Amino acid sequence: MDLFEYQGKEFFAEYGMPVSPGGLAFSVEEAVGVAENLGCPVMVKAQVHTGGRGKAGGVKFAADINDVAEYAEKILGLDISGHVVERLWIEKASDIADEYYVSFTLDRSAKKHLGMLSAEGGVEIEKVAEENPDAIARIWVDPVEGLSEGNCRNWVKEAALPEQAIEGTVEILLKLYKAYVDGDADLVEINPLILTDDGRVHVLDAKVTLDGNSVFRHETYKEFDETQTRDEREKAAHSKGLQYVGLEGEVGVIANGAGLAMSTVDVVNQVGGRPANFLDIGGGANADVMTAALEVINNDPDVKSIFINIFGGITRGEEIANGIIDALDRVEMRSPIVIRLDGTNADEGREILEPHLSQALQLAPTMLTGAEQAVALAKGTKN
Amino acid sequence: MSIFVNAETKVIYQGLTGSQGRYYGLLNRDYGTKVVAGTNPKKAGTDVEGIPIFASVAEAVEETGATASCIFIPAPGVRSAVLEAAQGGVDFIVAITEGVPAHDEALFYNQLRKDFPNVQLLGPNCPGIISPGECNIGITAGHIALPGGPVGIVSRSGTLTYQALYELKEKGIGCTTCVGIGGDPVPGTSFIDCLAAFEADPDTKAVMMIGEIGGSAEEEAAEFISNNMTKPISAYVAGVTAPAGKKMGHAGAIVSGGRGTAQAKMEALEAAGVRVGNNPTEAGELMAEIVSQL
Numbered sequence: 001m002d003l004f005e006y007q008g009k010e011f012f013a014e015y016g017m018p019v020s021p022g023g024l025a026f027s028v029e030e031a032v033g034v035a036e037n038l039g040c041p042v043m044v045k046a047q048v049h050t051g052g053r054g055k056a057g058g059v060k061f062a063a064d065i066n067d068v069a070e071y072a073e074k075i076l077g078l079d080i081s082g083h084v085v086e087r088l089w090i091e092k093a094s095d096i097a098d099e100y101y102v103s104f105t106l107d108r109s110a111k112k113h114l115g116m117l118s119a120e121g122g123v124e125i126e127k128v129a130e131e132n133p134d135a136i137a138r139i140w141v142d143p144v145e146g147l148s149e150g151n152c153r154n155w156v157k158e159a160a161l162p163e164q165a166i167e168g169t170v171e172i173l174l175k176l177y178k179a180y181v182d183g184d185a186d187l188v189e190i191n192p193l194i195l196t197d198d199g200r201v202h203v204l205d206a207k208v209t210l211d212g213n214s215v216f217r218h219e220t221y222k223e224f225d226e227t228q229t230r231d232e233r234e235k236a237a238h239s240k241g242l243q244y245v246g247l248e249g250e251v252g253v254i255a256n257g258a259g260l261a262m263s264t265v266d267v268v269n270q271v272g273g274r275p276a277n278f279l280d281i282g283g284g285a286n287a288d289v290m291t292a293a294l295e296v297i298n299n300d301p302d303v304k305s306i307f308i309n310i311f312g313g314i315t316r317g318e319e320i321a322n323g324i325i326d327a328l329d330r331v332e333m334r335s336p337i338v339i340r341l342d343g344t345n346a347d348e349g350r351e352i353l354e355p356h357l358s359q360a361l362q363l364a365p366t367m368l369t370g371a372e373q374a375v376a377l378a379k380g381t382k383n
Numbered sequence: 384m385s386i387f388v389n390a391e392t393k394v395i396y397q398g399l400t401g402s403q404g405r406y407y408g409l410l411n412r413d414y415g416t417k418v419v420a421g422t423n424p425k426k427a428g429t430d431v432e433g434i435p436i437f438a439s440v441a442e443a444v445e446e447t448g449a450t451a452s453c454i455f456i457p458a459p460g461v462r463s464a465v466l467e468a469a470q471g472g473v474d475f476i477v478a479i480t481e482g483v484p485a486h487d488e489a490l491f492y493n494q495l496r497k498d499f500p501n502v503q504l505l506g507p508n509c510p511g512i513i514s515p516g517e518c519n520i521g522i523t524a525g526h527i528a529l530p531g532g533p534v535g536i537v538s539r540s541g542t543l544t545y546q547a548l549y550e551l552k553e554k555g556i557g558c559t560t561c562v563g564i565g566g567d568p569v570p571g572t573s574f575i576d577c578l579a580a581f582e583a584d585p586d587t588k589a590v591m592m593i594g595e596i597g598g599s600a601e602e603e604a605a606e607f608i609s610n611n612m613t614k615p616i617s618a619y620v621a622g623v624t625a626p627a628g629k630k631m632g633h634a635g636a637i638v639s640g641g642r643g644t645a646q647a648k649m650e651a652l653e654a655a656g657v658r659v660g661n662n663p664t665e666a667g668e669l670m671a672e673i674v675s676q677l
Binding site for chain 2: 108109111113126142143181186211213214217247255256258259260261262263266267269270275280311314342343344366367
């Protein structure tokens, strides 16, 4: 789950890290109201789940209220890499003497937590990694041992942070690691972490991704679920509990199992089609979940054909076939469907489907031919 | 022969009294797996269809001599279940449960390394392991696998594993052991663990690998293959068309910051001499070709 900057800052503040006072605004009026309460100068910052906000004109320094109104007007509705700005974070501007970078994430290869610290903050870390890799000091933290103050002191030294920033940074590193671990984050990143003119180390931006699997021990994370960026199709699928990712093509895809679903999307692409989505309905493939899946795909206006690719394991072919027939009774489909059914009792399953077959409901012997049939239907080259 | 588990492996099911544990535990027993015990502190002394329930893994090990454990506990309890199994004395732990927080996985992975270096954890979020005709631990439909070898399978995906087993069976090709390592960010068992075990197993003559986007496990496997594997390998990597930044069903299946793409993985494997198919069927055909030339 991706947090907006302001949510990330609230999250950091709960763990005792210093952030700037500010307020959320959904309109120019609200932005002006927040700025009046805070007192100018303020920063007007677009809240979107993507990087490159500054370059896109989504972050502005406002010296007075007129600036606030002007920038709020400009930024609201701005499209930043496909993300339309609906909310603004207005916060008290800071005097910046120096900028740093810090993050924690899981190093899947080392199977340890990876901390990255750099005295070159405020720019894209990927760029620093490319152009000046030595400017990033890395530390691998064993989850069992945790991160000690001693570790942090050595780390800050290695990153060559200036003397006056050391105490404040060490304190923030310890708190940030605690937030990362106790908060079950996939990623916490502060870029920039700043040194102010009066010598304080301060959090100026926040990028936080939380582990959706940890919601059972973080009741409050449910609210973040509502602010995730999802298109209409993804929202509908999410509300039905389906594993769905929207893509941009015309062939709707339904498969059981994440790997098979990914593979089905690939194969549709390989035979010259464009998949409309990734959709994993899980192992069972019963009528209820199949109905939900068909409803979501049926509501996608771009879909011109549907490829259902099911492999029966424990769930037998007959059960799957009956589930599909049941689901088709419940949903009035706009697009023709190709079914590939294989695995346990596939023959019995196909026999059940047989009397229902038509131009609009075809059976395919293999995954490849099924993809070809579905792509042909989508292109209208075959009826 | 097989790797990790065989006909003699005695298995405890943590969560045998729950609906999933009971369903798959009994299916596994029907397959021939030695399901010797279940655990549930509240139901100790009872049984599930004749399988005795103990209060803890330690007690179950003491009473039955079990060496493996299979976890069907809901996600919040997996961290303590894994540690209980290791402390209880088993040396092979299969965690089927999906939805375990990544921080828990990182913690118990490192805890096991430190305190129980001889314990092998498989999963979480995996279909389990099957040595066809000998032992099936987890949720794989046993009948889709043909016993006997000569192929060993290791895979990050459940259904693609079934697909692979099935396609090999259709071609009359058997399997020594099929290991589903799962799709989570910190899998207890890696491709490399399985490749090394297959290389050492005299009955496994070739290996089929099924990977997917996310992380760098396939690239690391490719390096291992270059340096250590003498047996031929075919592979498939799912997710060529997956968009960046989206989790494709599995918690670990995500391309982030341009890393973890299927293309990079396929290239690395090919460079290591692996025959890579563009889809599961092609990988199966490549394996059939490899087997015919053995």
